[in-house]
Amino acid sequence: MMSPFIVILSTGSELTAGRSLDTNSGWIANQLFELGWKVKKFITLPDDPNLILSELQSLQTLAKEKPVLAIMTGGLGPTEDDYTLESVLKLTGKKSYSVEKAKLRLTKIYESRGKEYKDILPNVFRQTFVPEGCKTLDNSVGIAVGFVESIGEKSYLVCMPGVPSEMTEMFKRRLVPELKKLYPRENLLQKTKWLWNIGESLFQNDFIEPNRTEFFHEAEWGVTANRGYIKCIFQSTNQNLLDQIINRLETQYPKIISDDVFINVHDRLLADKLTISVVESCTGGLLGKKLTEQPGSSSYFMGGFLTYSNEMKSNLLGIPIETINTYGAVSEEVAKAMVDGLCQKTGTHYGVSITGIAGPDGGSEGKPVGTVCIGIKEPNGETTVHRYVFPGNREAIRENASNTAIFLIYQSLKNRVI
Amino acid sequence: MMSPFIVILSTGSELTAGRSLDTNSGWIANQLFELGWKVKKFITLPDDPNLILSELQSLQTLAKEKPVLAIMTGGLGPTEDDYTLESVLKLTGKKSYSVEKAKLRLTKIYESRGKEYKDILPNVFRQTFVPEGCKTLDNSVGIAVGFVESIGEKSYLVCMPGVPSEMTEMFKRRLVPELKKLYPRENLLQKTKWLWNIGESLFQNDFIEPNRTEFFHEAEWGVTANRGYIKCIFQSTNQNLLDQIINRLETQYPKIISDDVFINVHDRLLADKLTISVVESCTGGLLGKKLTEQPGSSSYFMGGFLTYSNEMKSNLLGIPIETINTYGAVSEEVAKAMVDGLCQKTGTHYGVSITGIAGPDGGSEGKPVGTVCIGIKEPNGETTVHRYVFPGNREAIRENASNTAIFLIYQSLKNRVI
Numbered sequence: 001m002m003s004p005f006i007v008i009l010s011t012g013s014e015l016t017a018g019r020s021l022d023t024n025s026g027w028i029a030n031q032l033f034e035l036g037w038k039v040k041k042f043i044t045l046p047d048d049p050n051l052i053l054s055e056l057q058s059l060q061t062l063a064k065e066k067p068v069l070a071i072m073t074g075g076l077g078p079t080e081d082d083y084t085l086e087s088v089l090k091l092t093g094k095k096s097y098s099v100e101k102a103k104l105r106l107t108k109i110y111e112s113r114g115k116e117y118k119d120i121l122p123n124v125f126r127q128t129f130v131p132e133g134c135k136t137l138d139n140s141v142g143i144a145v146g147f148v149e150s151i152g153e154k155s156y157l158v159c160m161p162g163v164p165s166e167m168t169e170m171f172k173r174r175l176v177p178e179l180k181k182l183y184p185r186e187n188l189l190q191k192t193k194w195l196w197n198i199g200e201s202l203f204q205n206d207f208i209e210p211n212r213t214e215f216f217h218e219a220e221w222g223v224t225a226n227r228g229y230i231k232c233i234f235q236s237t238n239q240n241l242l243d244q245i246i247n248r249l250e251t252q253y254p255k256i257i258s259d260d261v262f263i264n265v266h267d268r269l270l271a272d273k274l275t276i277s278v279v280e281s282c283t284g285g286l287l288g289k290k291l292t293e294q295p296g297s298s299s300y301f302m303g304g305f306l307t308y309s310n311e312m313k314s315n316l317l318g319i320p321i322e323t324i325n326t327y328g329a330v331s332e333e334v335a336k337a338m339v340d341g342l343c344q345k346t347g348t349h350y351g352v353s354i355t356g357i358a359g360p361d362g363g364s365e366g367k368p369v370g371t372v373c374i375g376i377k378e379p380n381g382e383t384t385v386h387r388y389v390f391p392g393n394r395e396a397i398r399e400n401a402s403n404t405a406i407f408l409i410y411q412s413l414k415n416r417v418i
Numbered sequence: 419m420m421s422p423f424i425v426i427l428s429t430g431s432e433l434t435a436g437r438s439l440d441t442n443s444g445w446i447a448n449q450l451f452e453l454g455w456k457v458k459k460f461i462t463l464p465d466d467p468n469l470i471l472s473e474l475q476s477l478q479t480l481a482k483e484k485p486v487l488a489i490m491t492g493g494l495g496p497t498e499d500d501y502t503l504e505s506v507l508k509l510t511g512k513k514s515y516s517v518e519k520a521k522l523r524l525t526k527i528y529e530s531r532g533k534e535y536k537d538i539l540p541n542v543f544r545q546t547f548v549p550e551g552c553k554t555l556d557n558s559v560g561i562a563v564g565f566v567e568s569i570g571e572k573s574y575l576v577c578m579p580g581v582p583s584e585m586t587e588m589f590k591r592r593l594v595p596e597l598k599k600l601y602p603r604e605n606l607l608q609k610t611k612w613l614w615n616i617g618e619s620l621f622q623n624d625f626i627e628p629n630r631t632e633f634f635h636e637a638e639w640g641v642t643a644n645r646g647y648i649k650c651i652f653q654s655t656n657q658n659l660l661d662q663i664i665n666r667l668e669t670q671y672p673k674i675i676s677d678d679v680f681i682n683v684h685d686r687l688l689a690d691k692l693t694i695s696v697v698e699s700c701t702g703g704l705l706g707k708k709l710t711e712q713p714g715s716s717s718y719f720m721g722g723f724l725t726y727s728n729e730m731k732s733n734l735l736g737i738p739i740e741t742i743n744t745y746g747a748v749s750e751e752v753a754k755a756m757v758d759g760l761c762q763k764t765g766t767h768y769g770v771s772i773t774g775i776a777g778p779d780g781g782s783e784g785k786p787v788g789t790v791c792i793g794i795k796e797p798n799g800e801t802t803v804h805r806y807v808f809p810g811n812r813e814a815i816r817e818n819a820s821n822t823a824i825f826l827i828y829q830s831l832k833n834r835v836i
Contacts, residue, residue, distance in 0.1 A: 016457045029436035039434045123623070284710030285696075289701070301727075306696065
């Protein structure tokens with residue numbers, strides 16, 4: 001069937017005042033792309049009930065012409081500037097009710113904090129309400145219940161909380177299965193691969209253009225840029241064609257291709273019962289933070305050192321000050337000494353060191369801002385050091401460096417002979 | 419005079435596909451706020467000439483009811499998917515012409531690259547065109563000329579390039595003086611304070627409601643929830659009233675109020691020439707990462723330890739395994755031992771330790787998921803330990819814990835007797 005006309009609507013005065021950046025809409029658009037849908041419009045409104053209602057009315061009018069899917073985030077919270085439910089009730093003329101399951105969840109949360117049901121403030125309680133007869137979307141992270149409301153033939157308004165952690169969980173676990181029922185379509189298959197330290201436009205010139213006639217009449221492609229890597233997404237209903245594309249990609253980029261390294265490194269370290277420790281300079285803890293994002297990471301991540309200053313590199317790891325002075329704190333030699341010193345202290349199977357110039361100051365002709373050395377000590381005792389010059393600002397360089405370090409562990413784990 | 423109804427319109431298929439984040443709209447909204455104007459709506463459209471024209475027609479229709487100021491970015495570039503000028507010409511029925519000054523600038527740029535006027539590609543040349551009779555906005559960074567076109571009584575459509583460096587320069591230097599002529603008005607003042615570990619709804623009940631009649635007839639308030647703190651924003655044209663509000667807030671919440679702790683801690687550590695080190699368990703490096711986000715942080719942040727496993731707490735810091743076994747790794751006693759051990763090794767003025775249960779597993783009745791102990795060693799040698807139970811999922815708990823640790827340093831720095 002025909003794809004709906006998709007509009008993503010975010011509400012929040014902090015957004016239209018420019019105090020916060022709306023990351024929800026782009027995230028949702030990206031997810032919808034994976035379902036094979038393109039978004040036609042983003043709208044952002046302040047917490048103003050008149051503006052919100054009038055926008056919803058316009059969407060309802062549009063739904064008389066064509067199937068509309070409006071996905072709205074925000075305005076389901078407990079404060080007086082949360083107008084989403086109220087606006088939807090005005091739009092549809094419906095009444096609201098409190099969802100039993102959400103009420104119980106809220107009560108349990110209060111009890112766990114040593115409070116009772118009667119302590120729940122009325123405005124907190126409000127978040128358990130949805131319009132009568134809607135399809136509810138459970139919130140497994142926060143309190144506010146999401147819902148799907150009909151606004152015309154094959155047209156729906158989806159309302160979800162604006163808190164990203166609540167919204168993303170609700171979207172993936174509750175909304176996607178609903179959308180697949182509401183707008184069934186041919187099964188689109190998808191493959192995703194990551195390519196490291198290559199730009200979007202170079203990828204398009206070198207891979208998409210030469211293969212356009214052969215592959216991309218029957219397959220769609222998309223690419224999203226991330227810190228250190230691009231995510232290449234291919235979609236088709238033809239499995240065989242998808243396999244050919246991935247094959248060509250692996251042949252063309254054998255050294256920089258990967259799957260999701262964050263998941264993959266977690267799974268492999270767990271499965272192979274390997275441990276890891278880190279020593280970080282310019283990233284200041286970001287690599288350790290990334291390696292401990294997955295629950296269960298305590299099985300492999302032991303810890304390590306933050307040696308931001310040269311003094312700490314010397315005092316905590318025993319690197320001779322002369323080595324640092326001779327080669328510079330950002331050098332292959334110091335990266336090697338850091339990871340060797342680290343593993344001596346921690347005794348883990350893997351060790352990773354990062355030292356670099358995150359900027360904006362500290363660059364020189366031979367070592368511009370963005371220069372980063374990453375040392376990897378492997379379970380067989382071998383140490384390799386990799387040197388990069390990452391683009392972007394301080395934040396980008398630090399993200400690039402930590403992500404690339406995880407990619408290097410991924411490669412080592414993949415090539416490991418057991 | 420009445421403020422215009424302000425709409426910010428960005429175009430770009432990379433935006434609605436979620437491949438790029440629109441930072442222009444928020445930036446513009448922020449600048450307009452300083453002029454005393456609130457934005458009523460953001461719209462983002464893909465590079466689709468029909469959708470763009472239809473949106474401009476809607477704005478023209480709206481301008482029949484009230485003064486509209488539409489600020490559009492993007493679509494003025496040289497490629498085939500740049501539709502802004504074409505859409506405006508269709509909307510107004512006008513013709514376009516090439517701006518002499520821009521043509522000269524372009525020629526000079528070509529000459530400086532060793533090329534000639536005749537080498538300029540027609541699509542590059544296109545960027546010097548604007549509608550007849552519009553107000554032009556010079557581009558001093560790139561090539562594309564911006565313009566202001568009338569779309570009704572006291573209603574204007576502003577078109578600017580989407581490249582942030584070109585747009586921001588054009589906005590500040592060319593557009594703001596125009597806007598001040600088109601819509602003169604008085605200045606709005608703003609104050610922001612942060613409150614820690616308090617919910618939005620509790621704040622509204624305890625502060626906004628009781629003070630509503632006294633303060634909020636002539637001042638506006640807003641609140642945004644963050645990890646560990648809420649940001650309370652107050653606006654008014656009355657400076658005296660704003661001061662009274664902040665005064666009341668400080669009186670009511672003396673122990674949990676702060677300014678921007680990230681900036682403030684950075685500035686104070688630098689100014690007072692103090693050093694800091696950290697030892698992190700459940701946050702895995704996140705606190706160190708946050709303390710090294712500002713350029714120049716190497717003047718105060720020395721480094722520290724990641725002691726994710728009990729073994730590392732014992733091996734790297736010398737905490738007796740019996741202490742860990744007796745009190746548990748997440749306890750006031752271990753947090754204290756961690757920060758004491760840390761400062762012995764690093765010798766910094768400040769030391770911070772974090773140990774907690776980030777979940778989703780590992781909670782128990784006495785120590786539910788979210789329990790976090792934070793130890794602070796102050797320059798005078800005193801150590802204090804603070805215990806919290808943070809709400810939310812693993813990511814939220816880790817963010818809460820690191821942010822709260824920085825708040826504790828903020829408090830210590832503020833109360834320091836020098």
